[in-house]
Amino acid sequence: MAEVLVTGGTGYIGSWCILALLDAGHSVRTTVRSLSREPELRAMLQRGEAAADAPLRVVAADLTQDAGWPQAVQGCDAVLHVASPTLTSTPRSDDEMVTPARDGVLRVLRASRDAGVRRVVLTSAIGAIAYGHPDRDTPFTEDDWTNVDAGIEPYQKSKALAERAAWDFVNSQGDGLELATVNPTGVLGPVLGPDFSPSLGLIQRMLDGSMPVNLKFASGYVDVRDVADLHLRAMTHPTAAGQRFIATSGHSLWVRDVAAILHQRLAERADRVPRREMPVWAARSLALVRPELRPLRALLGKNLDATSDKARRLLDWNPRPIEDTIAETAESLLALQTTETENRTA
Template identity: 50%
Template sequence: MSGELVVVTGGTGFVGIHCVLRLLAGGGGGTSGDGDDAPRVRATVRDAARADDLRALVRLGGGDPERVEVAAADLLDDAGWRDALAGATHVLHVASPFPARQPRDERRLIEPARDGTLRVLRAARDAGVRRVVVTSSFAAVGYGAHPGRPFTEDDWTDPDRPGLTAYVRSKTLAERAAWEFVDREGGGLELSVVNPVGVFGPALGADLSSSLLLLQVLLDGRIPAVPRGSVNAVDVRDVADLHVRAMRHPDAAGERFLAVSGDAFTYAELAALLRAELGHAARRVPTRTIPDWVIRAGAAFSADLRGLVADLGSRKDASHDKAARVLGWDPRPREEAVLASARSLIELGLVRA
């Protein structure tokens, strides 16, 4: 890969910056490297004013910001993408909105996710890019009929299913559109897709992903009890590693890969893990469970609560067997991912003292 150019879209995002750091580390397809075979890296930001933010994150992550080119390109605008992808051999398309709160108008999520993905794929095809790895989500996998087994890459969310959040629908429609585009108009462009579950791992700053915000809320004691649902976990460093493996491995073309480590946590199990391992720092983590009827009643007034109703009492276990078999991917334990997040929040002073 030495001398080739990889573009990472959404370079300041949680997964995006870790993809940048993983690429800078080089070292083939494994989880660490010495940088000897690292490609050239260019990262996109929505606004050129965030270039310094991106370089600061690279520095905080132990990378060399001088080795990262920065380009401005917005998912909602054609301007900038031709220049951003010029000369690229591979693209990791990570950029996509993931709001802390559900929007009233779902088009605010669906259009950037779907249209932005198609915009990047067209620009990549026109630039002669060899392969694009798209960051989709477990949201595009786990909301169809329950298969009666752990979810795999063969499963798809039904975007017409009642009660889906805008985020779930946006990721499903965006991934479907990506596969259809490459099949019909992609020419020689190859596509691989990574479908992460809840992404945890070490935070690099105060701009937190939704999964880390969940831990912050628990550690701060902002809620008196947890809902009767579940969350899957994977470490962001392993998600980044899976992107690079999917980019490099010849058998990854035309395939999707679930990024998940172990079975799902119930929220009660997640809270218990924090209390057991973090001691005094987790003293505010709730010990009680919210009755389902409270969530259902509140859903009439809160979009955030409406998003919880469909998953009340459910547990969506998923398998990473395909990524392990095809790409040799071996993620950290789910507990390590969650605790790395929590400890980083504490060290950064982002949890109430």
């Protein structure tokens, strides 16, 4: 079995990648920005049923600095580069998000090449594929690239430019290093801790009533456990080198479809989930005064359908039904909320 580095082990996708690797018998090394987060990470993994004596080593490395990366990758057969720099506030310019994301990817690739790593699997996003395009009737595929000149949000722009930089580096300076990318749509699934993906935040707001109406946009969704499984397949399968793989469970869902699934599967526990859909014109006007809605403004009325046929065909990837994932996501969030309430009152 391989020795594998997972960057950003405390992240939502990163933690599930660690669990999948351990379950497959691999030895895992993972990076955190500060070793003070190691107890939190190990608690998360134990909630995911990892053994207390699992072969896991936690090392410190920050994507914004060179220090630590040569040691982090030394002796590893493969790297799952899941981490991406995050901002604590709205970026004042695109470069505040683009530059750290691109530099972080190149930092990991350079260290991996120098250490003789065989293959890097980069967690990219549908944001590198499906944004900035005119409306279309056909699903997006791995041949598509986001149009970064179309006034898109900094996050999507950073994903597209960071992935472009990764491919350029491997093709021009990789010296035999192999690269594959996984491009997930909206990532849902069980939570291991209070930090989770923006797509899970959508479900949370629907459940707690802070989103009183459904916004009109459609995207694909995928289970975080299936995203982790696709990372492992991209790491090990010979044909995966040099390939991009969209991770999506099926056709896109409108937000109203997600709400309907929650009502069907949770019954009275979904009483606060909205049933009405806000017209696009009204949502665009509201986004002008509600900062949390501004990143969604360009999506309103759009259907970002994508297909995972390539991953299914080449890697025999078979994601679970998204209806089950949506229900399990809600169950997990409700359980987390109950636990947090009990802890506050204890």
